Amino acid sequence: MKLAKRLDVVKPSPTLAITAKAREMKSKGIDVVxxxxxxxDFDTPSMIKDxxxxAIDAGFTKYTPTNGIVELREAIAARIQQEHRVSYKASEVLVSCGGKHALYNLFQALLNDGDEVVIFTPYWVSYADMVRVAGxxxxxxxxxxxxxFDPxxxxxxxxxxxKTRAVIVNSPSNPTGAMLSRRTLETVISCVKGTETLIVSDDIYDKLVYRGKFENVLDLDPSLQGQVALVNGASKTFSMTGWRIGWTAGPQALISAMQKLQDNSTSNPASISQKAALGALTAPGVGDEVEKMRRTFDERRKHIVGRLNAIDGVRCFDPGGSFYAFPYVGELLKRTAPGASAxxxxxxxxxxxxxxxxxxxxxxGSAxxxxxxxxLSFATSMEQIDKGCDRIAEMAKSLK
Ligand SMILES: Cc1ncc(COP(=O)(O)O)c(C=O)c1O
Incomplete structure (x- = not known):
């Protein structure tokens, strides 16, 4: 079938492909870590489910405004105000079907053919493809x-x-877990201030920080607000990946353009998920649940980093945030698997x-x-982490 050329520039997501392959093996009874x-890997906290x-019992099951219910947009603006001391009107917030959807809309709304977007590598797979598909x-x-991992x-x-229309800042980062230094944030600010360039601050891992304090560019320079899009969502912080709620707070012109696209594509994110996200941001006790999850991730982080660094040929960076370990395995690549000739x-x-x-x-890593x-995502139990690290150690030992 003849298909749209615009998709020739994107590849299927390697993360989703690996996850699907592992799931398939598991469904056949194979014990994959x-x-x-x-x-x-946590359940969504009960207050959010409640x-x-x-919402379901009250019949809140119809279309909502495309950009999300006003209470949710106000709660998002209030949280940003509380955490970063910058004010957004509810109209300057757009709720989308996940952070991924928010970013997709953003690049579609922002970019013309040939416009450049600066991305620090290693980078989240979808950034480059979303930029390319937007021209x-x-x-x-x-x-x-x-x-x-600091430039x-x-x-x-x-x-x-x-030609730079945007710089993406993702700290803590997927895939490295690295936190960008203040020097880096300040350099980005000084390069773009007063220009037409937007800073896209993808703060999706802002609550999963293990050392120091989360900081974005607006914490350093609130006067930059007109040149910043804050992207965040419920998936990682509240263990709500399946609910599909993400958002953008930014300059009105950008938000309105993104909304126009959303009007003509998905319309509103699921009404029930929006109420759940409102619960996540406002219900008592949710903050304690988030902190409990963060502490558990922190214990796993220390454990997995220690275990990986104990394997000959593996060097693991200690992530300051997120739930990813990103070890360097270049030494292992010089070795030969049993039975192989190279x-x-x-x-x-x-x-x-x-x-x-x-x-x-x-x-x-090449993905x-x-x-x-x-x-390696350490969003899994200590037992699985140990089992997986034992197997990686076995694999490393088997190479000659
Ligand atoms: C860096 C980064 N940004 C955004 C997202 C979007 O997440 P979601 O669409 O589930 O909100 C992800 C998810 O993996 C991510 O890693």
Whole structure:
């Protein structure tokens, strides 16, 4: 069938592909340890479910305004005000079907053909593809574990030019868990201030921070508000991935353009999910649940980083946030698997070997623009983490 050319520039999501493969193996009764999925393994807190049940019982099951119910947009604005000391009107907030949808709408609304978007690598897979499908050009700024995945000021200055329409700031980051330094945030601010360039601050992991305090560009310079889009959502913070609620707070012109697209595509996010998200932001006790999840992730972080660093040929960065470990496995790629005639060579091959022979699902670093690494989500139990690390150690030992 003849299909739209515009999709030729995007690839299927490797994260979703690995997750699907691992799920299929599990459904056949194979005991796979899944480090692939980017979602918390906790149930949604009960107060949030109660808010949704109440909405169903009250018949809150119809269309809502496209941009979301006003109470939810007000609650989002109130939270931003409380956390970052910047004010947004409810009309400057758009609720979408997940953070991914928010970002998709944003790039569709912002970019013209050839417009550049600066992205720090390793980067979340969808950024580059969403930019490309909107006609934009991703400009990648490479970082590595040795600099804490933090770009230098020179790299940032070099990447931002007259064609730059946006810079994406994602800290803590998927896939590395790195927090960008204050120097980096300040450099981005100084490069774009007073220009037509937007800072897209993807704060989706802002509540999953293990060292220091979360900070975005508006904490450093509130006067930049007209040039910033804050993207966030319920998925990671409240363990609500399936409810599909994300949002953007930003300049009115951008929000209205995004809303126009949403009017003509999905319309409103599910009415019941919106009430659940309102419960997440306002119901008493939710904050304690979020903190409990954060502490559990923190224990797992320490454990998995220690276990990975104990494996010969693996060097693991200690993430400041999110729920991903992103070890460097370049040394292992120089080694040869049992029965093979040549070294592994690529992280894709290592990931295949790990899944097929050792029953561990992880995502290759090359999927995030960082060959030589792999991403392990530690949103799984300590028992699974131990079992998976035992298997990775076995795999490493089997290589010659
Ligand atoms: C960096 C980043 N931004 C945004 C999202 C979007 O999440 P959701 O669409 O579930 O809200 C994700 C999810 O994996 C992510 O990792």
């Amino acid at each position: 899944g480090f692939g999925a980017g979602e918390p 808010a949704a049940k109440k 934009g050009v991703p400009v990648l700024v490479e970082t590595s574990m040795d600099t804490g 230098s000021p020179e790299q940032i200055r070099k990447a931002i030019g007259p 070294p592994l060579g690529t992280d894709d091959k290592l990931i295949d070997l790990l899944l097929e022979k050792h029953l561990v699902a992880a995502v290759p 995030f623009g960082a060959p030589g690494y792999m991403r």
